[in-house]
Amino acid sequence: MSLGTSMNIRILLVALIFIFLGGTVKLMGFILFSSKAVLVDGITCVAAFLSGLIVIITTRAALKPPDVDHHYGHWRIAYGGPLGILIIYSASLGVALASMGFPEPYSVDVRATYSAILGTLLYSIAILIARLDPIGGSTLAVFGWSEVLEGLVSAIAAYAGASYSYIIDYSGGILILGYLLVAILRESRDLIFKISDVAVEGIEERIREELESRKLKIISLRVRMLVPGRYAGDATVVAPCNLSLEAANIIVDEITDFLKRNNIDLTVHIDKDPKCS
Ligand SMILES: [Zn+2]
Incomplete structure (x- = not known):
């Protein structure tokens, strides 16, 4: 993230709509076809959508010129972005964990795989759209390819879950939850470092x-x-x-x-x- 140049809000909003659609398609993969891996993946998609909105709002506020109550400018309001991401991701972790429940036998419909693939395709389109605006695109750190990787994991887990055992589908969900936890820890460390008055090399x-x-x-x-x-x-x-x-x-x-x-x-x-x- 580098502040100082305005971003193209319209491009980022279109990208966010695609992320929201991707998340909705994945959540349907759980509601209609019972894949818990696709459920967790869908929850992280919705979290990315909400995070994107918060990053856009806080980045815009940060670009305001100095005024009577902010003599050095409003730059640090931009930290509301990563802080918001942390809150949203932590809440998603809780929601996902609660909706996974205990690993009791369930049957996965193979069509859950298609939900995962379609949702991931929509997400990939969102990343490509966001890249049209290099500044805003990089500001939205949530537009990562890691979400695409999660999509592939959930698609494979749902397929194997439908073909062999629900345990594989369930494990796929746990794997994505683990990644979410790692992302939360990484994001926290990064945020604390950035607000620590660090003297940047160079x-x-x-x-x-x-x-x-x-x-x-x-x-x-x-x-x-x-x-x-x-x-x-x-x-x-x-x-x-x-x-x-x-x-x-x-x-x-x-x-x-x-x-x-x-x-x-x-x-x-x-x-x-x-x-x-
Ligand atoms: Zn102010």
Whole structure:
């Protein structure tokens, strides 16, 4: 996810409609043809649809310019996206687990396989549509191919479940649930890392180069990531002795303006060099 450029909402909404259709087709695979693997797969599809909506809403809100109550801009509202995904995925895990119930014998209709395949096809179309808008598409991390893999797992599990034993179908459901749990853990770790005021590699070096190329000596430099692609920080520098404070101020303004255009919001304090007389 990289914020700063607007996304094509219409493309993403069309993609989300295809995801919703895919989820509905899969849920029918459970209601009509009793496959629990396809049920769990369908629940994750519906979760992806809801997550997509939340990501679009929060990303749009994050693009608002700074105002009286958000002096640094609204960028971090975008974290409502991953937070929403975590809540939705956790709830889906609970719903899926509850509807799986204990592994009591049931019979799977082979047509559940077709539901899984059709649903997965619809989901694949959604991914391709989302890719038409590279920025929004990558913002919607939920548009992953892993959902397609889950679709294949549920299709195979339903087929084997209909041909051999319900246990295979049930195990397919458990496998997808396991993947969902892993995704929740991974997403949590990723979110905590991103909001931890992390100093992103490369950004500090870039600022350092910019300041040093203008003969400013760096006393301190701190940078933190607001959201991926957006940074804020502060620096204390010392200007060379032959430079007046006025001239140093002009240089610093040029640098901070340049950095601001590159999504880095840097505040610079100019110290007097005690060695200059
Ligand atoms: Zn505000």
